[in-house]
Amino acid sequence: MKDFPYTESKDTRSGFGAGLHELGKTNPNVVALCADLIGSLKMDAFVKDFPERFFQVGIAEANMMGLAAGLTIGGKIPFTGTFANFSTGRVYDQIRQSIAYSGKNVKICASHAGLTLGEDGATHQILEDIGLMKMLPHMCVINPCDYNQTKAATLAIADYEGPVYLRFGRPVVPNFTPADQPFEIGKGVLLNEGADVSIFATGHLVWKAILAGKLLAEKGINAEIINLHTIKPLDAQMILESARKTRCVVTAEEHQMNGGLGDSIAQLLAREEPLPLEMVAVNDSFGESGTPDQLMEKYGLNEAAIVRAVEKVMARKTK
Amino acid sequence: MAQPTASETHTPAATKSVAELNQIAAQVRRDIVRMVHAVNSGHPGGSLGCTELLVALYFKVMQHTPEPFDMDGIGQDLFFLSNGHISPVFYSVLARSGYFPVSELATFRKLNSRLQGHPATHEHLPGIRVASGSLGQGLSVATGAAQAKKLNGDKSTVFVLMGDGELQEGQIWEAALYAPHHKVDNLIAFVDRNGQQIDGPTEKIGGLGDLRAKFESFNWRVLETDGNQFETLLATIEEAQSLLGQGQPIMVLMDTQMGFGVDFMMGSHKWHGVAPNDEQLEKALLQLEVEKASDY
Known part of the structure; x- marks a missing residue:
């Protein structure tokens, strides 16, 4: 990692x-x-x-x-x-x-x-x-x-x-993105190459995905982590290339499952390359008052939730 | 910013007499009833009621360049139609002032047409600068366009027309607060005060009350006029133009009749969004005689 x-x-x-x-x-x-x-x-x-x-x-x-x-x-x-x-x-x-x-x-x-x-x-x-x-x-x-x-x-x-x-x-x-990194609309950013699972994250969940990647590495799981800063237009090529390599996908975002990044990727995979997918996102619920960390934990939007999703989706991979 | 020369802009009008404008208005009204009849849908009432205003603006008042159409319209006067459902009058006036072929009016509301039910930029119809139809948005858009003109050092004027029923939308009053606060004094807004909306008279549905007092209390300069009579309408627009650049936006309340020009359509909300049948069309066209009819 x-x-x-x-x-x-x-x-x-x-x-x-x-x-x-x-x-x-x-x-x-x-x-x-x-x-x-x-x-x-x-x-x-x-x-x-x-x-x-x-x-x-x-x-x-x-x-x-x-x-x-x-x-x-x-x-x-x-x-x-x-x-x-x-x-x-x-x-x-x-x-x-x-x-x-x-x-x-x-x-x-x-x-x-x-x-x-x-x-x-x-x-x-x-x-x-x-x-x-x-x-x-x-x-x-x-x-x-x-x-x-x-x-x-x-x-x-x-x-x-x-x-x-x-x-x-x-x-x-x-603030880990290099200050001189050009921003290309519609192009994902490959953060970590891996072979076991593709983690596609956006927004604040990108850093959580990096933290999850470290925890997964300790367990011997080599995660590919991609920052999809653009949800639309979606970088279909990068997503499909990664998913075809790792054969399973986790999405992570600070948004409802319905309508978010995971939803877009699920549509893409269903059409092009049906593969097991787990979504780290809010599941049909409103939020509430609390500190950001408390809320991210309660609604399952942290590194621990990503690790759980990875373990679940990897168990669903066809051998 | 380069200002177009007079020869490039459309100024037919400076020379147009009221008699000529009345002839154009009659032709536009023929277009309106024929367009809505052809597809058995559309909004003739408000279109007929605002014919004098749009003819006055496009054939007499505005400095504009129909061809080639330029979205930014730098150096040109701009018109925005907020009550987009009166698209028939807008399309007819745009076509007859040179924005697109008059023959294209025959495609109104049909599949693959640039003349959508409500005005849209999506099909790139020359003359349209923003989509309208969902009510209440045009005053904000026109105000933004007027502020862009100020930033560009462009001395031309922005005009916008709203329906009176449309004033029930909250966004209108957001814009009504904003424009005087920001001294948007290159903007002339019109209200089509025909007193009618789909479900009946405005004062029965959602009373608008004293619009002059309302807009004056929001710090607009308010003028009132007969909107179906060229002499008074043109005099009022001239007065409005003389008030530009004095720190206040200008609101013209136009007393109009829905369906004006066709006796059986006049003054009733029943013709807001209903097309005439064959017999009614014939009857309407008989009342809309022009010396040299040039129906599409």
């Missing part, structure tokens, strides 16, 4: 804030909108240095999505910022009609996704957003794993023509 050294832990939302600020300097067409959550989205630096390209919308997310669609007419590249819950479910029809169906070049940037929002509880812990967004035709869906990758993703989506959903979060997690 490869080692993944890191010097510090940071929140992914700060990676977004840093990327947005850099875009402010490098791309004059980038504009930002926020629905009363500048601090939470780490947009302060952009707001301070590029006030004429920042629009405070107030607590009016539906209007924000419409404004963003309108700003593209005239060549702007709008980045909207609010919590994941208010970036998706609350404004689904606005995104569907004014952005996705209209093919507008809007970047929907969503923080505080999933259980790791913590104490605020289930009203704010959306676990359905990936599913909602990936169902929209031509919507690109990205869920990076750490600070560096979120920053790189933020820069990359500005150069991509079309609507994007960029999902990140609040907790501080190891």
Whole structure:
């Protein structure tokens, strides 16, 4: 099992804030909108240095999505910022009609996704957003794993023509992605080569998959670990190549089983290469208040849960 | 930012007389009733009621370049239709002002057409800049487009039309708060105040009350006009244009009649989304005489 050294832990939302600020300097067409959550989205630096390209919308997310669609007419590249819950479910029809169906070049940037929002509880812990967004035709869906990758993703989506959903979060997690690693939309990142099982993880579960890989190595299990930061378009080639080699698959994500990364991979395997699959995800449940670590443990989204899933799926492998 | 020269923009209108505009409006109304009749679906009532506005904008008021169509519309006045169900009037006016062939009106609501039931950009129909149909979204989009113009140093104007029933959507009021707060003063919005919605009169279904007082309290500049009479409508639009750039967005409340121009369709919500039958079409066309009819 490869080692993944890191010097510090940071929140992914700060990676977004840093990327947005850099875009402010490098791309004059980038504009930002926020629905009363500048601090939470780490947009302060952009707001301070590029006030004429920042629009405070107030607590009016539906209007924000419409404004963003309108700003593209005239060549702007709008980045909207609010919590994941208010970036998706609350404004689904606005995104569907004014952005996705209209093919507008809007970047929907969503923080505080999933259980790791913590104490605020289930009203704010959306676990359905990936599913909602990936169902929209031509919507690109990205869920990076750490600070560096979120920053790189933020820069990359500005150069991509079309609507994007960029999902990140609040907790501080190891920042192990090399700062100079280019972000390729739709391309998985092979973290560890292995032969016994393929673990496909996205977002905060990528680090948990690395921790699980170490535990599995101690048991003599050699796991292939792939970071699928892009849920849509899915890197079908990399997934199939890995699955055909290891003959069993575990998916891991901070999302409902229905509609998430595991769901996309299950569809792919069922069509192309039916193989045993286990999903580490929330199983048809809302979250609740608690610390992020408590919640990830209670809802089975940590390294121990991934190890259990690996053992289960390997037992199902055909000899 | 490069500004197009006058010769590149569509300014037919500066020269159009009210008599000529009335002829165009009659032809547009013929298109509307024929289009909805042909597919036995669509929304004639609101389309007929807003014909003067769209004809006035596209044939007299707006500086715009139909061909080649440019989505960004830099240096052009832009129009957004928020109440997308009145697509028949929008399509007819776009076709007759040069955005696409008039003959294409015959494909309205048919399979593989660019003229979807509600306006869409998805099939790349020239003249459409955003999809509409699900109500309440157009004021936000138009406001964003107006702010993009300001960022671009583009002095042209953004126009948007909403239905009155549509004002029951919450998003309208989010945008209504936002635009004056951000001094979006290159925006002229219109409300088609015909007093009707699908289930009946607006004041019975979800009373809108005193719209002037409401929008004024939100810090809009509010004008009122007869929306079915070119002289007063054009005078009001001219007044609205004179108020641009003064720190406030402008709202024009248009008193209109649903179904205007066809006597048996006028003033009733019953023709909101119902097509005329063969006999009714014939009767309607008799009332919509033009000197040189050029039906598609």
